Amino acid sequence: MTAVRISDDALALACGADAVAEAFEAAGCKVERVSSWGMQWLEPLVEFDGRGFARVETRHVKAILGEDVRQCIGRIEAHPFIARQRRLTFARAGKTRPLSLDDYIATGGWAGLTRARSLAPQDVIAEVVQSGLRGRGGAGFPAGIKWKTVAEAPGRRKYIVCNADEGDSGTFADRMLMEGDPFALIEGMAIAAHAVGADQGYIYVRSEYPHAIQKLNSALDLSAEIVAPFRVEVRVGAGAYVCGEETALLNSLEGKRGEVRAKPPLPALAGLFDKPTVVNNVLTLAAAPHILREGGSALYQSLGTGRSRGTMPIQLAGNIRYGGLCEVPFGITLKELVDEIGGGTVSGRPIKAVQVGGPLGAYIHPDQFDLPFDYEAYAAADALIGHGGIVVFDDTADMRAQARFAMQFCAAESCGKCTPCRIGAVRGVELIDRIGAGTRIADPVGALPQMHNAPKTARTCEEDIALLEDLCETMRFGSLCALGGFTPYPVLSALKNWPEEFE
Amino acid sequence: MSQGKRLAEIVAAHAHREGPLLPILHDVQAAFGCIDREAEATIALALNLSRAEVRGVVSFYHDFRVEADPRPEVQLCRAEACQARGVEALVPAAEAAAGDRVRLSTAYCLGLCSVGPNARVGDDLFARLDEAALVKLIEAA
Numbered sequence: 102m103t104a105v106r107i108s109d110d111a112l113a114l115a116c117g118a119d120a121v122a123e124a125f126e127a128a129g130c131k132v133e134r135v136s137s138w139g140m141q142w143l144e145p146l147v148e149f150d151g152r153g154f155a156r157v158e159t160r161h162v163k164a165i166l167g168e169d170v171r172q173c174i175g176r177i178e179a180h181p182f183i184a185r186q187r188r189l190t191f192a193r194a195g196k197t198r199p200l201s202l203d204d205y206i207a208t209g210g211w212a213g214l215t216r217a218r219s220l221a222p223q224d225v226i227a228e229v230v231q232s233g234l235r236g237r238g239g240a241g242f243p244a245g246i247k248w249k250t251v252a253e254a255p256g257r258r259k260y261i262v263c264n265a266d267e268g269d270s271g272t273f274a275d276r277m278l279m280e281g282d283p284f285a286l287i288e289g290m291a292i293a294a295h296a297v298g299a300d301q302g303y304i305y306v307r308s309e310y311p312h313a314i315q316k317l318n319s320a321l322d323l324s325a326e327i328v329a330p331f332r333v334e335v336r337v338g339a340g341a342y343v344c345g346e347e348t349a350l351l352n353s354l355e356g357k358r359g360e361v362r363a364k365p366p367l368p369a370l371a372g373l374f375d376k377p378t379v380v381n382n383v384l385t386l387a388a389a390p391h392i393l394r395e396g397g398s399a400l401y402q403s404l405g406t407g408r409s410r411g412t413m414p415i416q417l418a419g420n421i422r423y424g425g426l427c428e429v430p431f432g433i434t435l436k437e438l439v440d441e442i443g444g445g446t447v448s449g450r451p452i453k454a455v456q457v458g459g460p461l462g463a464y465i466h467p468d469q470f471d472l473p474f475d476y477e478a479y480a481a482a483d484a485l486i487g488h489g490g491i492v493v494f495d496d497t498a499d500m501r502a503q504a505r506f507a508m509q510f511c512a513a514e515s516c517g518k519c520t521p522c523r524i525g526a527v528r529g530v531e532l533i534d535r536i537g538a539g540t541r542i543a544d545p546v547g548a549l550p551q552m553h554n555a556p557k558t559a560r561t562c563e564e565d566i567a568l569l570e571d572l573c574e575t576m577r578f579g580s581l582c583a584l585g586g587f588t589p590y591p592v593l594s595a596l597k598n599w600p601e602e603f604e
Numbered sequence: 605m606s607q608g609k610r611l612a613e614i615v616a617a618h619a620h621r622e623g624p625l626l627p628i629l630h631d632v633q634a635a636f637g638c639i640d641r642e643a644e645a646t647i648a649l650a651l652n653l654s655r656a657e658v659r660g661v662v663s664f665y666h667d668f669r670v671e672a673d674p675r676p677e678v679q680l681c682r683a684e685a686c687q688a689r690g691v692e693a694l695v696p697a698a699e700a701a702a703g704d705r706v707r708l709s710t711a712y713c714l715g716l717c718s719v720g721p722n723a724r725v726g727d728d729l730f731a732r733l734d735e736a737a738l739v740k741l742i743e744a745a
Contacts, residue, residue, distance in 0.1 A: 112716045115729035141718040270683030273715040301622075308630075308667055309714055311727040334621075337630055339665030342712060356625030356651075358664040374622065417718060419688035424718025447689075456684055460712075492717065494688045506684070510712065516664075 105130045106148035108195070110137035110280050111312040112273070117158065118145040124159040128166055136281025138195030139426030140182055142447075143174065148195075153177040182442065187404065188428045189391050189412050190384055191274075193282045200319050205284045211327060213390030213397070217292045222252060225296040229389065232398035233410030238264055238345075238382030239458065239487040239583070241409075241476040244389075247379060250369040251297040254377035261293045261302035262354065262373055262380045266338055266345040268307060269459025271490030274414040275383035277426055279306070279313035282387070283320035289386035291328040292393055293379050302333040303373070305350050308340055342460075342514040346582045347380040349516055360516045361582040382488070384414060406432030409475045417443045419456075419492035429474075436470035439493060450495035454503075454598070458487025460510050461587035463594035464494075464503065484590065500599040505533040507591035511584060522585025525576040529592065532572065536565050536603055566596065566603060610635055611643055615650045625651060625661060629668055637672035676745040677707045679724040680738070685717035694721060697735045701742040708742065 105125045107118050122132045125147075140146060143155035147165070154165050154172040161172055174180060177195065188194065197204035205211070217225045230245030251259055263286065267275040279286060290302045306314050317335050325332075336354055338344050344353045348362035351373050372378025388411065391397045401411040409431035415438060417424045422444035439445070439455055446452055454464040463484035465472065472482055479486045494503075508529035515522045539562075560568070573589035580586040596603055614631045618624040625647070632643050639647075639662050648655045662668045680698060682691050702708035716722045719731040723738065725745055733741070 111729055112719060112731065115716050115722060115731035116719060144719070267715065268713060270713045271685045271717045272713075273717055276715040309711060309724075336626065338667075339626060339630065340667035341665050353626065354623055356623040356661065358660055360664075419685040419717065419720075421718060460684060490685075490717070492685045492688055498688065503684070503687075506687070514712075 103150055104133040106133045106135045107145060108137040108281075109134035109199070110277060111310070112141055112277075113137055113144045113146070114312070116144040120159050121145045121147065121157050121162070124162040128162055130166070133198060136194050136197060136199050137277060137426075138177055138183065139191065139277060140177075140180065140423075141425035142423050146177070148177060151176060153180070182423060182425070182427070185442065186428050187412050187430055189401070190278065190285075190387050190414055191282075191426060191428045192391070193285070194277070194426070197282070199281050199283060199316055200323065202284070202323055205282075209394060210284055210390075211288060212395075213393035214288045214291050214295075214328070216395070217295050217393045222296045222298065225292065225393065226252060228398040229296070229392060232392045232401040233405070233408070234385065234388055234392060234401060235409070235476065236382060237384035237388070237413070237488065239485065241486075244381060244385050247369055247381070248293060248296050250367070251299075251377045251379050254370050256377050258301075258376045259297055259299040260373045260376055260378040261290050261297070261299045261333075261386075262347075262351065262378055263290060263302065263304040263383060263386055264345065264347060264350055264380055265304050265306040265310075265313070265383050266350060267310070267383070267488065268342040268345045269461075269488050269490050271418040271456065271492035272416050272459060272488045273418070274416050274426060274489065276310050276313050278383055278387050278414075279310070280316050283316050284324055285387045285390055286317075286383055287320060287324050287328060287333060289389035290333055291331050292389045293381065293386060294331040297377070297379055299379070300331055302331065303354055304333060304335045305338060305344070305354055306335060307338045307344075341516075342510075343516045343582075343584050346584060349582070350380065351378065358516070360518045361584075363581060384488075404430040406430070406473060406475050407477055409477070413474060413486070413489050415474065415489045415491060417491050417493075420446045420448055420495050421491075421493040422447045431475050432473050434470065434474070435465060435472050435491075438474070438491060439470065443491075443493065446493060446495045448495045448497075450497065452493055453496040453498050454494045454500065454595075456492040456494070456503075456591065457490070458485040458590075459490050460507060461485070461583060461590055462487050462490070463590040464500065464598060465594070466598040483594065485587065499602065500595040501533060501537055501602045504592045504595040504603075505530060505537075507588055508533060511588040515584060519579070519581040519585060521576045521579035522581070522588075525572055525580075525585065526588060529569065529572055529576075529588075532565060532569050533592075536562060536569070562604060569596070607636065607642065608646070611646045615647060619650075625653075625658070629662060629665075633668055637674065638669040640670060640672075673707055675705060675707045677709055677725070678702065678742050678745050679709050679711040679714075681711045681714045681716075681720060681722045681724075683711075683713040683717075685713070686720035686722060689720040691721035694733065694735050694738050698738050698742060701739040706742050706745050
């Protein structure tokens with residue numbers, strides 16, 4: 102009897118997968134808990150007898166076993182959402198049991214590490230450089246160059262740190278990988294460790310991901326002998342968004358406040374405990390096993406566009422009909438992603454804006470939907486692809502409220518180390534509130550005789566908007582890290598594309 | 605077991621780690637519901653830190669508390685993806701249902717961004733919430 106396959110990914114659980122699994126077991130079926138395909142609008146998605154059944158509830162179980170095909174979506178792999186993707190990092194998604202070493206080995210697991218360990222470290226680095234792999238966390242720095250810097254840095258003790266503090270709204274690829282294919286991350290870290298000469302690794306996971314933490318800890322126990330003498334430990338964050346910034350993350354790992362460090366020195370030269378440290382995102386490290394397997398770097402290099410090589414796991418989220426994980430080569434347009442693959446809004450209303458790249462990413466207007474998914478193209482459009490999160494908003498969105506939220510979020514999550522971010526974000530909220538209130542009152546300090554330089558009349562709306570733009574400029578170029586530095590992106594893009602909402 | 609003894613055990617369990625403060629604070633918070641002054645002093649002494657340093661770390665992170673709050677907690681995600689799916693409209697009803705009995709807190713992203721609005725109670729996650737489902741969740745917390 103074939104097993105019924107149901108995901109145990111956190112999103113599937115939140116949609117009721119456990120109850121469905123129990124119901125199948127109660128009906129006498131053998132149930133296998135696998136990773137998620139990433140077709141999230143269909144969860145809980147059940148695979149039975151080679152076919153997929155969508156949005157299954159316990160009351161459907163009897164009908165499905167009785168060959169009722171109302172919930173059936175056909176063979177999952179042939180579904181258009183999956184068929185048009187190019188899955189490298191997520192090649193195992195939906196197919197394997199996350200904590201099964203047998204499944205992992207049967208799907209090419211550890212082959213990348215075995216091959217890497219048969220090569221000299223500098224040859225491993227050369228292949229990663231050649232693949233064109235860039236940091237998937239958002240900054241897009243070439244991974245191979247970072248590894249090379251760490252490898253060549255003086256010092257005997259070096260670290261591999263995996264940044265798994267996926268705090269951006271609209272992103273869940275790291276979570277899915279850690280829950281669905283944890284050995285791939287561990288293998289990637291072990292490859293990096295061999296390349297740079299590190300014997301200790303840390304995975305810094307945010308506390309909002311308890312399921313990922315549990316899976317990683319189990320996976321580390323199961324694979325300890327395979328990756329030895331390299332050791333990996335999971336560290337749990339404590340609810341601070343800024344700890345996704347690499348230097349704040351290192352401080353947090355050391356047991357300090359998650360304050361950003363000024364660069365230089367680069368973490369590659371003086372990172373964790375001042376030792377040379379590779380800090381890479383989950384997806385960056387998880388791409389390494391594939392690249393190191395036979396021919397991987399050439400394949401990776403052959404996909405993508407411009408200087409953005411390989412595939413990007415893009416996360417379709419927010420008010421979208423077909424939300425989920427979509428891994429495709431770079432270069433795909435927003436229109437294809439949002440309209441064709443994503444199917445427009447789930448509310449059925451027209452799309453008003455799409456925020457790409459998390460809370461620090463720009464709000465993109467439908468007029469710009471031809472923008473190709475590419476680090477350079479986004480940078481040129483004053484936007485960022487960040488960690489590949491796409492959040493769709495319909496025409497009910499209030500863009501001034503979204504701009505205010507960006508400033509408020511920055512104020513709440515600022516580490517406080519630099520003034521533009523710490524104070525600028527608070528001033529940004531006040532300023533946007535004042536623009537929204539419409540009533541213009543003179544600044545009371547202007548009435549004090551000793552403040553003779555202060556303006557004596559209330560600022561007009563135009564002057565307030567100019568001040569907001571000026572403030573954004575100060576934050577963008579004066580902040581120590583991306584939190585203060587990129588918060589102006591959502592604010593300025595909202596202001597630029599929907600100016601009527603700021604009048 | 606006395607608080608002092610339990611604290612000493614937690615500190616000892618992490619003593620071999622590099623940079624053990626955060627794991628210790630997580631365990632103390634889990635054991636006592638907060639990191640109070642006594643715990644702060646014990647940890648500072650054990651790790652050769654000043655109390656100010658420990659307090660500085662405790663106060664930096666949203667997860668840590670200096671006073672216990674025995675109420676059940678419901679975390680509602682109010683980040684952009686859930687906003688786009690209408691979470692803000694649920695907040696008044698959620699607050700009314702929570703009253704003083706339940707601590708209704710905000711999470712900025714639970715990573716379930718295509719099936720929001722979402723909430724977390726302990727380690728259990730709930731997706732596709734509408735007002736009725738959220739109110740029911742809070743009342744059952």
